Amino acid sequence: MVEVVDRVVDQSKVDSLVSQGIPSAFARLLAARGVSQRSEIEYSLQGLPSFESMKGIQSAASQLTDAILNKKRLLIIADYDADGATACAVAVRGLRMLGGLVEFIVPNRFEYGYGLSPDIVELARERQPDFLITVDNGIASIDGIRLANQYGIGVIVTDHHLPGDELPDALAIVNPNQPGCDFPSKALAGVGVMFYVLLATRAEMRRRGCYEQQPQPNLASLLDLVALGTVADVVPLDALNRTLVHQGLQRIRAGQACAGLNALMQVAVKGHQQAGCYDLGFVLGPRLNAAGRLEDMSLGIQLLLTDTSSVAMDLAAELDELNKARREIEADMQQEALSLLSMKVEDDRYSLVLFEKDWHQGVIGLVAGKLKEKFHRPAIVFARGNDGELKGSGRSIPGFHLRDALDLVSKQYPGLILKFGGHAAAAGLTIDEQHLDTFMNAFEHVAQTWLTPKQLKKLVETDGELTIPEFDLALADQLANAVWGQAFPQPVFRGDFFVSDQRIVGERHLKLRLVPKGGLIEIDGILFNQPDFLPEEVSLVYRLEVNRFRGKTQLQISVQHWAGKL
Incomplete structure (x- = not known):
């Protein structure tokens, strides 16, 4: 289940940035990420x-x-x-x-x-x-x-x-x-x-x-x-x-x-x-x-x-060829992992720990990341190493420091984890294969101790709705040229739209024509990995992008999440 919430914006920071010459729409996005001075985005060596x-x-x-x-x-x-x-x-x-x-x-x-x-x-x-x-x-x-x-x-x-x-x-x-x-x-x-x-x-x-x-x-x-x-x-x-x-x-x-x-x-x-x-x-x-x-x-x-x-x-x-092979291996492993989970996770399970004897050690971190994204739980995926050992790679959700969790397990069960290291969001570890069940239960205990049911609900933070004038190629270009990433996320917006036209492209993606509610404009949209048509009225979470194709430059909405209107 996805819950959509808007980022909190300090209006005084917005006003300060606007007074320093930052356009209001962009100033709002920067203020929501804690920026209050133009110097913070000038990025001088x-x-x-x-x-x-x-x-x-x-x-x-x-x-x-x-x-x-x-x-x-x-x-x-x-x-x-x-x-x-x-x-x-x-x-x-x-x-x-x-x-x-x-x-x-x-x-x-x-x-x-x-x-x-x-x-x-x-x-x-x-x-x-x-x-x-x-x-x-x-x-x-x-x-x-x-x-x-x-x-x-x-x-x-x-x-x-x-x-x-x-x-x-x-x-x-x-x-x-x-x-x-x-x-x-x-x-x-x-x-x-x-x-x-x-x-x-x-x-x-x-x-x-x-x-x-x-x-x-x-x-x-x-x-x-x-x-x-x-x-x-x-x-x-x-x-x-x-x-x-x-x-x-x-x-x-x-x-x-x-x-x-x-x-x-x-x-x-x-x-x-x-x-x-x-x-x-x-x-x-x-x-x-x-x-x-x-x-x-x-x-x-x-x-x-x-x-x-x-x-x-x-x-x-x-x-490039190796990356294509990696994608195929990852897709197969992810499908097997979902099968192991029976395509769902029980509500009383706060973590995911998976192992299959034929999984590739080099791709387990990517699969752990995909499972974390899909089920919004800390996930650790193991593959076989040498001499009866399992190599694990984990990815975590906000509020659950993965390396500290492994540290706690290692202290509660001395010798269970042979070695580990990493960060809050990602970590690696080695255990003996015979101790997999013990580790799984110990890790789940830490997850249930540290996490609340509310934290297992995925939140999608947005930057709110755009006004009709803000559906602007200049703003999209400004977003494309800015620096976004971990802890300074790329802006996403929400809004209600009418779908005026839609067709499948590339066998599994939807090409859309969208009309913002209350507006008289049409905007191109794309929704990847969606082979089925959308309802006529939808609520969208989306990115504002510049689409450059065959010498043309156009505004485009890249849909991240959608829900039908009742």
């Missing part, structure tokens, strides 16, 4: 908070500067998702721009699992590095870093995941979520943390006089990758992250993205001039992620590191 308040970053910058100047061998330890891949590419490109001797390895998730494990240290040791630098991982790698220290290999951790009770014994830890860090934003993705480390390292090199005889490198050239990783990792888009994403999109739209990102846009048949957050999160991100989900993320990282267009196109085409 000069407005970024300084790296100086980030705990550990000065030590990391000093260590890296020493390593660069003394020609030490640096080895990046990457992660196998889009954030990890972009963070790795930013680290390799950035450190090379600063003069570093740097290579990378990325663990195959099916062989080594996540993070800087002792096995990965052994693998890395074959490269004879002087330093290991983790990106998007490392905060939980206690044993791996201990082994690296025994081998005399220094480790610098850059991560953004929530730390456990014990921190690793690294040369430096840069993570805004570690205890005692005063950095104002706790929402940076792994790629954002690495970008900040590069800024600090360049500043340290400048302090030591490295740029007295030569220009300093332009690290802003890496912001296309920072934007991609930030949006793809679904971190909250606070003011800092919105600035990074905005600046990255500006580079992409200007044709200044790296060859690999441009190639991904081409295989997806997307023009870079109108690139937006949707493209980063739902077009480019999944194609990059497909490498880590089904095969080896080194393919995706190689794409982001190449400067040769022909090589980039070949790699992007390979990723």
Whole structure:
């Protein structure tokens, strides 16, 4: 059941924004997201908070500067998702721009699992590095870093995941979520943390006089990758992250993205001039992620590191094929999951925990996300790992902190969870297969303790109704060019409409002509995955979009939810 509610708007913030030159309709949307000053949406690089308040970053910058100047061998330890891949590419490109001797390895998730494990240290040791630098991982790698220290290999951790009770014994830890860090934003993705480390390292090199005889490198050239990783990792888009994403999109739209990102846009048949957050999160991100989900993320990282267009196109085409295979696997697994649930969830069940022996480990997180969306409950999906273990990936709903829930289960049942980590909304874990039922019951108990029946009812927040003059191509274009995402959601509106015409396109989508109630205008509409006709009068929740097709630019309503009028 979906309940539609309107966002609360502080009229004083609307008035303040209008007085600063923001059009009233757009001002209302910004105010509903807590914005009160025009400067909050100007997204200047000069407005970024300084790296100086980030705990550990000065030590990391000093260590890296020493390593660069003394020609030490640096080895990046990457992660196998889009954030990890972009963070790795930013680290390799950035450190090379600063003069570093740097290579990378990325663990195959099916062989080594996540993070800087002792096995990965052994693998890395074959490269004879002087330093290991983790990106998007490392905060939980206690044993791996201990082994690296025994081998005399220094480790610098850059991560953004929530730390456990014990921190690793690294040369430096840069993570805004570690205890005692005063950095104002706790929402940076792994790629954002690495970008900040590069800024600090360049500043340290400048302090030591490295740029007295030569220009300093332009690290802003890496912001296309920072934007991609930030949006793809679904971190909250606070003011800092919105600035990074905005600046990255500006580079992409200007044709200044790296060859690999441009190639991904081409295989997806997307023009870079109108690139937006949707493209980063739902077009480019999944194609990059497909490498880590089904095969080896080194393919995706190689794409982001190449400067040769022909090589980039070949790699992007390979990723596109992997993404098609991923979609098929995901669709089959989702259908099987729904069958296991008998297409419904009992009201007295507050969580979903599912396992099938043939499910693919690389896709379980996506299926968990789909189940969470459909049933509005925390969902964890397991697949078989190695040696009798199950690998699980979970997604959660507002009000239920998934990592904290797993932490509580691990404390209540010592040894039940072999390892876990993640965020409020997403987490991963490993258990023994024989303990699946015990875990399922323990997790359900936590869900029933922490959640109320009201929280299991899905709320769709809208920005209210549009007036007839606000059905405007200029407003839609302004929305398309703005930065939206997690915790700063893309605007959706509600309203009553007459359906003047409708037809099925692409076998399963509805093309609509809609007349707003009380208006004398007709607007094109699209409703995806709806093969049946709508009633003549409907209540809609929708997005206002710009539809560019065959050289034409038109206003379009993209329907998200609908209900018939009584």
